[in-house]
Amino acid sequence: MSERFSVVTPIDGSELCSREYASSAEIATAVQAAQAAQAPWFELGLAARKAKIAAAIDWLVTHKDEVAAAITHSMGRPISQSPGEVKGLEERARYMLSIADAALADIVPEEKAGFKRFLRREPVGLVLVMAPWNYPFLTAVNAIVPALAAGNVVLLKHSSQTPQVAELFQAAFDAAGLPAGVFQSLHMNHADTDALLQSDAVDFVAFTGSVNGGHQVQAAISKRFIGAGLELGGKDPAYVRADADVASAAENLVDGSFFNSGQSCCGIERIYVHESVYEPFLQEFVRVTKQYRLGNPTDANTNLGPMVRSSAADFVRAQIAEAVAQGAKSLVDEAEFPASQAGTAYLAPHVLADVTHDMRVMREESFGPVVGIMAVKDDAEAIRLMNDSDYGLTASIWTQDAAAAEALAAKIATGTVFMNRCDYLDPALAWTGVKDTGHGISLSELGYAQLTRIKSYHLRVA
Structure with a gap:
């Protein structure tokens, strides 16, 4: 039987909802679906990917009252302010889509007689997004949108304080018609998340949370040569x-x-x-x-x-x-x-x-x-x-x-x-930090760099 967890609302300390953590078998099935979906999703082409992502954002904007209620009840932000997160989410998402063509375009060096040379950004594969409760939509969208636009597939593990947010993201991408396996949200406990990070399944992890959590992520992937974006807080x-x-x-x-x-x-x-x-x-x-x-x-x-x-x-x-x-x-x-x-x-x-x-x-x-x-x-x-x-x-x-x-x-x-x-x-500027704030970049054109890998093409044509 799967482990069950409860969400307590800070409004009055009562139980807001309860959910089951995904079982190991469910996680394995999700990984398999993601890996099978990645190549066809990339081959769909950037224009088609952008259109489906934009449709998901449209869905969230249309359901802004439901989004705002989820924020207020799960983490306590006043309902007079929660709708502002939808506005911010839309601004960031639409901006990142608007620059995707330029950010993902081939990089062509100076001409060299007899050769065709260029650098191309390719998706890294499966991106695990680990999102916190404090700005549950804004923090997650920073990685989700550019990752999907670049041709990656995404697994979203949201804070156990905000499972409803993960479910709203899932509903939005499902409504937008993303192919099965391209975007999936999973409620996962710490042990299973750690095991997933140590496995060969994840190709990049985008984590927002505490310094201690960042150290745990870094330790989990330490034996693997994959990238991580870690935003860990500030003073x-x-x-x-x-x-x-x-x-x-x-x-x-x-x-x-x-x-x-x-x-x-x-x-x-x-x-x-x-x-x-x-x-x-x-x-x-x-x-x-x-x-x-x-x-x-x-x-x-x-x-x-x-x-x-x-x-x-x-x-x-x-x-x-x-x-x-x-x-x-x-x-x-x-x-x-x-x-x-x-x-x-x-x-x-x-x-x-x-x-x-x-x-x-x-x-x-x-x-x-x-x-x-x-x-x-x-x-x-x-x-x-x-x-x-x-x-x-x-x-x-x-x-x-x-x-x-x-x-x-x-x-x-x-x-x-x-x-x-x-x-x-x-969103036009790089979101990054130094010291215990972590490392990596989200947003701006540079945000696409860590969600892709560079391949050099060196072709003798004459």
Whole structure:
């Protein structure tokens, strides 16, 4: 008998649904179907593949209310915000389809008399996409769409917190008429996932999740020469310079810190502010933070929902309590957010001042609604502190001097640098990171590179 698992909704701690993990036999059957489908899918041609993928995206957009409800009930994002994920999914998917012809085109070097020479991108084969719960559609689509467009077949293993999302993806691709075996979603436990990674079945793995999870994936494939894209989280910093528009910076950084209850790999978790604007920035940041309405995410008036589970909220509470005990000052009274209750997934947004890098809250990924804010004396100190992290996904600089921002950006160890914006992903740019954030690239033309292998053609014609 297959192992069964339950999904507990953070809304009230009740069981949302239950599912069975795929058996070893079911996984083997899915792999066989995928491998049999790959060559015919590639031979179908890029135009036909793009049309079917676009039809699947159309289906998800048409079913946006069902998509939004799945997000809200499974991980707690307010229903007033969940539909935005469909908009983001559509933007990324359609962009990646629009550049597929150029990204997958032959690369032709300079002419050489008597020879025809070119490089061609071919699909790697079977791509295993391992997607997380926090942005369950957006993170998955980053790999699914370009993988399929390039002629690969895909197995989707979604978080056990969001099985309904995997099923909606399956329904979309089925409705679009993809041939059997080209896209399949499987609910898999950790042991079977590890065994699949170690087998000869998978040709590339795209994983988004924790650093520990990334290490497990890396270990599982260590005896095989296959590629992996690993996006593993962040502790993303912002720097507010002396010349920044303080009101705009505070408003945007509040959103970057607390949207999705801070459960974003590129969310803002630490802010460095030039000492000359530190106090006015703090005041404005706290003022905007207090406008949040924490509550049941199915209420249209709620704009801050619960964290994914009570244990995650308890982890953040412990970081906050420890920082306060070490001298940090909490600037938001939790009593102003009555829904915030110990032992539940509901946690008020927390703003901490007088923090230092000796505190866990400034060094350890929080993945929750808390941010630490420090005063700095100059650009050099800000850069030093921004780089004092095990992570490097994104960083933002808030200034009216674009030249200064570009110069500072060159000194930051990170995958993306923003000026006067944050917590955003542009599908035309490479999504990547350094240090414990992982390795690999998704989106942009470069995102197709890791999902294909290069074959060189060297033909003597005369």
